[in-house]
Amino acid sequence: MGFAHLWVQDHFLYALSQSGEYGGSASAQPKAYESVFGPTELLAAVAAWTESIELGTSILVGGNHWPAPLAQRLSTIDQLSGGRLTTVGFGAGWSHEEHQAVGVDPRTRGRRMDDFVPALLACWGADPVRHDGPFFTIAPSLIRPKPLRRPKLMSGMWSAKGLVRTARDFDLWNPGSMPIRQVVDTLGEINEMREPGRAPVGAIYRVALESTAGKRLTVDEVAERTLEAAGAGLEGVIVETNFCSEIQSGGDWMELLKRLAPVLDAARS
Structure with missing residues (x-):
């Protein structure tokens, strides 16, 4: 058809009683979020089903993941697809229930993201990998495979602090349907x-x-x-x-x- 990329989103539960505000244009979560395929598993399948279309994520919720195993999963997708994982997007997330389900305090999600990206990039760097941060510690290790080329990191963050993180840690920004002039x-x-x-x-x-x-x-x-x-x-x-x-x-x-x-x-x- 001529599309350049196929990208995925990231949600794994639909809270029946929601404690935090949904971060979208509606007052509550959309019905489509009642069932969402796992993003890395879906990308791995698409990598096998396709030959040329590029792959990406918009947006992975940082709190749903841990940087070292996620780095390996993403590198595996890039290797299986022949280097077609071009963009990996991250956001701090809005669902308190998702954070709590994976053992992450939602009040720390911004500060956790500050440590998440350096830890992930360390895993994609030269071996031996080592990272010592306030949230993540990676002992001197071999972490493989590596991506064939490092995907660009894309921020889905909008807050004042999120824009600071975008400037510091990311290659791209992913604004929604705001006026282009505002973008x-x-x-x-x-x-x-x-x-x-x-x-x-x-x-x-x-x-x-x-x-x-x-x-x-x-x-x-x-x-x-x-x-x-x-x-x-x-x-x-x-x-x-x-x-x-x-x-x-x-x-x-x-x-x-x-x-x-x-x-x-x-x-x-």
């Missing part, structure tokens, strides 16, 4: 905080065909947003289909993707 302005603020001499943080824009609140964009509107993102110099556009109410099967999803041909035309132009 460009915020990206400028991020790069003003960037350490001198480092490549600037880029952005991959995310546009939901249907939002979690049920707001629907037409295919032409998504194509227009894609042209606008390209004109602003953004690196790419994710078309989010997770919440489209008509999708009840894999076949429904494929039919929807066929209708997105004008968006692909806009991207190519």
Whole structure:
């Protein structure tokens, strides 16, 4: 069909009684989150089923994972796919229940992320690997396989502290369906905080065909947003289909993707 990437999201439980606010456009979690395939397992399957399309994550919740075993799982996917795992996105997460289920205090999720990325990158670096941080300790070790090339790290964080982390630790930022002008302005603020001499943080824009609140964009509107993102110099556009109410099967999803041909035309132009 002409899509460049297939990306996954990350949720493993749907709390029936939710203590934290859902971090989306609706007042509560969308029904689509009642069942979500495991992200690394799904990417491993797609790596085997495909030959050329690139793979990524938007977004892995840092609190759902531990950096050393996750580094190995992601490297395995990259090796199995022949180096097609190009982008790994991370966010601090919003679900208190998910954090509690894996033994992570949700109050520490931001500070934990500050240590998570350096630990993950250490695992992808030269052996022997060693990391001593406030949350993670990795004794001098051989950690293999390594990725064929290090995936770009993408931040899905929005708070003031999250934007500081983005400037310090990430290669890309993943804004949602805000106005493109606002994306460009915020990206400028991020790069003003960037350490001198480092490549600037880029952005991959995310546009939901249907939002979690049920707001629907037409295919032409998504194509227009894609042209606008390209004109602003953004690196790419994710078309989010997770919440489209008509999708009840894999076949429904494929039919929807066929209708997105004008968006692909806009991207190519």
